[in-house]
Amino acid sequence: MRSQRDKYPIRLLCRVAMVSPSGFYSWLKAPEDALMSRSESLRKAIRFYHQRSSGVYGYRKIHKDIIEETTLRCCRETVRRAMKSDGLRSKVTRKHRYPANIEQIPRAAPNVLARDFTAATPDQKWTADITYLWTNEGWLYLAVVLDLFSRRVVGWAMSERADAHLACQALEAAIQLRRPGLGLLHHSDQGCQYTSGAFSAVLDQYGIVCSMSRRGNCWDNAVTESFFSKLKREWVRGKRYRTRNDARQDIFLYLEAFYNRKRRHAFLGYQSPEAFEQLFYQAKQKQAA
Structure with missing residues (x-):
């Protein structure tokens, strides 16, 4: 002035x-x-x-x-x-947007799941999504696959790129672990990772039925959204990851050591996903005997 x-x-x-x-x-x-x-x-x-x-x-x-x-x-x-x-700035950034391949031809599927988040047996219905975590080295992306029967994380993958390869890795990890039969329903949003040709090829290879949320409707995939909310609220909040590897190790502990095996889930009668599945298989064996 x-x-x-x-x-x-x-x-x-x-x-x-x-x-x-x-x-x-x-x-x-x-x-x-x-x-x-x-x-x-x-x-x-x-x-x-x-x-x-x-x-x-x-x-x-x-x-x-x-x-x-x-x-x-x-x-x-x-x-x-x-x-x-x-050099001070707010760490709250504008709404995160995943990089998209503009040359990709979207392959959206109908909403077969239709918000029916119940399943009578394991590996009947899976839901999937991708979230992001900040580290001092940049973004780390986490893709997960949940079993709606037990809310268990049956497949996951992490990468510095939120691409179709990441989504495929999580799905293939779930398939290798669970060996589902034909007709399994896989539900996701209409993100470019899940509408890609590479991801569709994996679904077709294993005879998996594809279901997708309506565009812009997060409630159609509410269980997975709720899981990400728990992860960030219970485990990630207040932490600052120095490297992506630090974040990978910490998220692994949450997924495999805590969430799947120890965390009590109200939907499961306050049992962990692993304990809930064990009770199911024990009851099944008794019926067979």
Whole structure:
């Protein structure tokens, strides 16, 4: 403002900068050391409120904290510039979008599952989806396959790329582990990974029936969405992964050591997925005997 005051009216400059004319003139009259002290106080306050929010807040919310909780007075733009200068930013990014292959021909399937999330036996209905986890090295993508009978994670894969290969890896891991019979129903969303030719080929190879959610309707795949919510709320929240390998090891512990084998599930009568399946097979053996 000081450099532009000869070109534009002071009131106009103050309106743009969201400061009062009296505040601007007071700033002009202030000694240089006082200005430096105020600037440092403001930077300390910005760092404090950014850290207090665990890096979640951007400049708008930090400005609000400063105005309401301190005697410092500044405009949003000042806070934004100071944060940029100090390398501070909100860790909350805009809605994540998976990279898509624009040359791919979508192969969407009807919603055969139709929100019937029950199954009478294991390996009758599977659901699948992909989520993402942040590490200091970048995104790590996790693809899972759930059995609706026991809510067990029967297949999973992790990669730094959210492509069809990742979805295929998770499905093939589930197939190798469970050896399902023909007619298994596989349900997913209409993501490019699941509408790809490569994924369709795996389904066809093993005689698996394909079902997909309606476009933009997350409730059609609610069980898998709920699983990802549990993973992030119970296990990932508050953690900062230094490398993708650190994240892989930690997620493996959740999937195989905790969720499948120990975590009590309300839908299963507060049994773990593994215990629920064991009871099913034990009862089946008794019936056969």
